[in-house]
Amino acid sequence: xxxxxxxxxxxxxxxxxxxxxxxxxxxxxxxxxxxxxxxxxxxxxxxxxxxxxxxxxxxxxxxxxxxxxxxxxxxxxxxxxxxxxxxxxxxxxxxxxxxxxxxxxxxxxxxxxxxxxxxxxxxxxxxxxxxxxxxxxxxxxxxxxxxxxxxxxxxxxxxxxxxxxxxxxxxxxxxxxxxxxxxxxxxxxx
Amino acid sequence: xxxxxxxxxxxxxxxxxxxxxxxxxxxxxxxxxxxxxxxxxxxxxxxxxxxxxxxxxxxxxxxxxxxxxxxxxxxxxxxxxxxxxxxxxxxxxxxxxxxxxxxxxxxxxxxxxxxxxxxxxxxxxxxxxxxxxxxxxxxxxxxxxxxxxxxxxxxxxxxxxxxxxxxxxxxxxxxxxxxxxxxxxxxxxx
DNA sequence: GCTTCGAAGTTTAGGTCTGAAGTCTTCAAG
DNA sequence: CTTGAAGACTTCAGACCTAAACTTCGAAGC
Numbered sequence: 001x002x003x004x005x006x007x008x009x010x011x012x013x014x015x016x017x018x019x020x021x022x023x024x025x026x027x028x029x030x031x032x033x034x035x036x037x038x039x040x041x042x043x044x045x046x047x048x049x050x051x052x053x054x055x056x057x058x059x060x061x062x063x064x065x066x067x068x069x070x071x072x073x074x075x076x077x078x079x080x081x082x083x084x085x086x087x088x089x090x091x092x093x094x095x096x097x098x099x100x101x102x103x104x105x106x107x108x109x110x111x112x113x114x115x116x117x118x119x120x121x122x123x124x125x126x127x128x129x130x131x132x133x134x135x136x137x138x139x140x141x142x143x144x145x146x147x148x149x150x151x152x153x154x155x156x157x158x159x160x161x162x163x164x165x166x167x168x169x170x171x172x173x174x175x176x177x178x179x180x181x182x183x184x185x186x187x188x189x190x
Numbered sequence: 191x192x193x194x195x196x197x198x199x200x201x202x203x204x205x206x207x208x209x210x211x212x213x214x215x216x217x218x219x220x221x222x223x224x225x226x227x228x229x230x231x232x233x234x235x236x237x238x239x240x241x242x243x244x245x246x247x248x249x250x251x252x253x254x255x256x257x258x259x260x261x262x263x264x265x266x267x268x269x270x271x272x273x274x275x276x277x278x279x280x281x282x283x284x285x286x287x288x289x290x291x292x293x294x295x296x297x298x299x300x301x302x303x304x305x306x307x308x309x310x311x312x313x314x315x316x317x318x319x320x321x322x323x324x325x326x327x328x329x330x331x332x333x334x335x336x337x338x339x340x341x342x343x344x345x346x347x348x349x350x351x352x353x354x355x356x357x358x359x360x361x362x363x364x365x366x367x368x369x370x371x372x373x374x375x376x377x378x379x380x
Numbered sequence: 381g382c383t384t385c386g387a388a389g390t391t392t393a394g395g396t397c398t399g400a401a402g403t404c405t406t407c408a409a410g
Numbered sequence: 411c412t413t414g415a416a417g418a419c420t421t422c423a424g425a426c427c428t429a430a431a432c433t434t435c436g437a438a439g440c
Contacts, residue, residue, distance in 0.1 A: 044358035168234035
């Protein structure tokens with residue numbers, strides 16, 4: 001395993017990334033007819049996600065795993081009893097190719113996070129299960145994530161959280177209709 | 191350049207990714223004491239972002255470039271006159287390492303999207319500029335993106351869009367305070 | 381003026397992903 | 411029973427990234 005996921009990048013001085021408002025102003029300047037309202041929503045979504053992934057990456061790094069590995073553990077736990085899935089299933093759920101799944105499982109078996117066995121009733125199939133250690137790391141990662149998430153939302157009242165959740169769900173439904181094929185590389189955690 | 195960015199993944203039948211509501215229910219089952227309200231917001235954010243990147247990837251693929259390359263073009267345009275930046279600046283703005291920036295610029299120069307010259311007044315520095323073709327592809331990509339984004343938000347009224355933008359901005363401000371060091375690998379577009 | 385330090389880019393080694401080409405097993409049809 | 415086709419996983423080649431070593435130029439101190 002390779003220690004950290006985070007490009008520290010806290011490099012030097014010099015122009016950093018423009019702020020959201022600066023970016024919107026620049027867009028207005030370079031492309032007339034862009035709706036700032038829409039741009040703000042889309043850009044904020046994207047930036048928020050990036051920051052969240054940085055936060056998750058720091059947390060999983062503390063556990064000695066990567067975001068990608070935590071994702072696999074999550075999929076296994078959320079699958080429910082008996083906490084086992086085939087590589088193909090996992091690949092579909094995580095949105096990556098079977099080839100990538102094979103490699104990822106290789107690493108995770110070597111680290112003792114999951115097990116890999118052949119299905120005796122159908123010897124083409126492979127079954128991936130979670131180990132005690134894997135389950136423990138999943139849980140600890142989740143605990144850290146909830147602390148972060150609570151802090152993230154702390155300025156929003158209960159009503160606001162509900163409204164935000166409802167609006168995001170509506171947007172999600174709309175894209176899912178437009179993109180019925182699942183997909184998308186999953187760099188993210190949820 | 192490598193054609194497409196999109197794992198088509200529209201593979202076969204078989205269990206796909208669980209729906210958002212299924213996932214929240216599974217979380218409740220496996221981890222008592224998780225706030226579903228928070229979970230919905232966070233998971234919806236993450237899924238939305240993934241879908242958006244898939245959409246952007248399809249659009250940039252139509253232009254024969256990658257999301258990553260479009261990001262570079264965007265940074266150059268948003269920098270404003272004279273539309274030139276050094277590799278270091280670009281790397282900071284895009285949130286990647288200088289080494290990655292060197293390679294990316296190599297490819298983009300070969301494709302005629304940007305130019306690379308030495309700064310004559312300080313021969314350590316390199317200056318990257320955008321070509322006509324690069325600018326045209328940026329613009330066309332932006333046009334496609336705005337169509338998609340307008341469609342994405344079409345169910346929301348003007349008021350709702352404003353509310354959503356305001357709430358997301360508040361969340362963003364909070365994470366930015368907590369993570370003053372810029373950073374984060376940029377897989378995303380905004 | 382030389383020397384040394386620091387900043388900017390590039391190069392190199394190694395890791396993880398995609399896409400395409402295998403390999404092996406099962407199942408259904410002849 | 412045999413054979414062909416489909417499915418599940420793995421292997422291989424290539425793309426793009428990070429981290430770290432290296433190269434070069436410019437600026438400050440003696």
